[in-house]
Amino acid sequence: MTTTPIAAPEKATPPPATPTKISRRRELLSLYLAISPFYILFAIFGVFPIVFSIYLSFQNWDGIGDMQFVGFAQYQFLLSDPQFWKVLLNTFQIWIISTIPMLAIALVVAFLLNQQIRAKGSYRIAYFIPNVTSIVAITLIFGSIFSNQFGLVNAFLEWIGVEPVQWLTEPWPIKIAVAAIVIWRWMGYNALIYLAGLQAIPNDLYDAARVDGASWVQVFFRITVPMLRPIILFTVITSTIGGLQLFTEPQLLLGNAGGPGSEGQTISLYLYQQAFTLNDFGYGAALSWAMFIVIILFSIINWRLVQGTGTRGLRIRRGARS
């Protein structure tokens, strides 16, 4: 750290630095030093692993012995790997059946919490608690709830006379069980974000709507939802990234293989299994880059969808009015 990027150019023979220049340089130096711990740690634990994983994805490595350069073979195998396409599909299925209901319920909950109701604070706390509860505990409890023969859900189904479901062994029920944990855990969190957005909507709009005789449903879809669009975009993108990286819930509920027939194995669970239980680090690295590309693609698509329709819709309405 002898020179900082801001240091005076070398050419201009620095005149015996004026007191102000020295103190400025020292000030900058200490500012850089102050922020350096983050960047040093980030370089070691963030940048290096990312760069190394690119390198790793072109090697064959069991974690101990010598690496062996294999070119694009890992990526070639990945494209022909039915398991990769299966876990990709699993991830999307779980993501869709968790994210859409979760955000919809969160929006409704936020809308209700924004009304004049009693004990608002305790509701907010209640909705946020799942998010700060230990996920290991949550998953264990959900494991018992969805247990095939001794679970709460099946006991209830039998009680109302419905055939019990093999929640942890059949393809779709497995995904529903995983999605249920995700919904339960993240619904309150998203509701609170929506709530913050709702409070930023001026009351005049609601008052005006009420004067015009709008119903609750009309208020919700004509005022609340359009005004919340940027917030909804934010939650859609964060849930996309989170949903496509889903790991802990299926891992704890179903194990590294994702349950019978790998029906609950997500892409990050597959990558973990390949790298850390089967010690195929090269393939694990290639999978992580495939996952990166998928997430980027879907963030762009989401952004276009949510943002795109928004502006278009607004334009049409404006046009209609004029």
Add this chain to the structure above:
Amino acid sequence: MALTRRQLLAGTASGLLGSALLGTAGCGRGAYLAPEDTISMWYWNRSISDTLLAKTPKDTGVKLAAQKIGGDFRAKLLTSLAGKAYVPDVTGLNEDIATYFPDEDQFFDLNELGAEEVKSQYLEWKWLRGQAPSGRFIGFPMDTGPTALYYREDLFEAAGLPTEPDEVAQRVATWDGFFELGTQLVEANPDVKLLPRGNDVFDRVVGQSGERYMDEQNRFIGDGEHLRRAWDLAIESNERKLTARIDANFSPEWNAAVSTGAVASLVGAVWVAQIMADGAKDTSGKWRLCRAPDGPGNWGGSFLGITKYCRDPEAAWEVVKYVQSPENQLVYGLNEYKLYPAAASALDDPRAQVEDPFFGGQVTNAVFAESAKEVKPVYLSPYDNVIGPCFTDQLTLTWSAGKDPDRAWQDALREVDRQLSHLGLI
């Protein structure tokens, strides 16, 4: 002099940088877990008695720094081996010891340190599992996992079946006999199943066999008769409706099935007794043990190895030899932690013959000792953990998704092919 805020910040930052630099310099010097005259050891909870480790330095004259490693033991060991720094001198290796064979040069050949001299004291099949195909001996025997049939005496009685261990053992001398008995059990009470999972039948039959998935040249032999037999028996157990369709072993559901009497028996390793005693306390006294259907097998068990980073392998060997001596395997392994000894003499020792109230006062060791002595030696390949799931995954699909067994078998073989070509083995 009072420290200004600026000086404090600068000081902290340079301190951080300095220690980072020192840290890297440390690698060049050679980074060890313990000082030169001390042997470092990694083990996991309940794999070696803490009482025994506490008295090891006094009895062997070797200074020992033993660390209990929690979490993912294997990942941590691999990390230290990959980093070539802070590698333990002595380390526990689990039943997946064969996955270290391709990197056997990371470990000392214990035969060169004198392991040959004590070889005769240990079960041969267990000893061979610690030996790489090259003949180098890298894993010293710790505990083993001989299997037996666990059964509920009361449920067997209610179904009009024999209840005495010897009589039951006779009825279940073959898998067919076992399934016959199961049919009678299920007919008497359809709510009670014979076994938790059909996949267990596959795993146990494979565990009994003298061949697994590969030969010693790492050529695939899993399409042979021995594996097809395991597969067919597993399919049969499901088709005869003898299994309870439990999702996974030792899951909450498994615990529930075992503690409520939804399953009347299971073929388990010796260490399953502890899991049942913890998870199904209410059934204490109702369980019995006898010889497993079609004879004994092994499920689980671990090893101790000395890594090549050890500076004093002779001292490390003294520790390994002492900690796993027949006497200590008996007193601190079996009697303190219920770790089943790999030393033959420990099995027959009068001190091992303990009556277990969970099994109605039965001397369980009588069953396990016989089982442990009869396990067949088998070659475990480094790739068994890749190949095995190809079969069990497909097997699961036959009962969870109704997949045709023959198609599932073909798909399993196809998947093995794909995995082996990815590994570069075919």
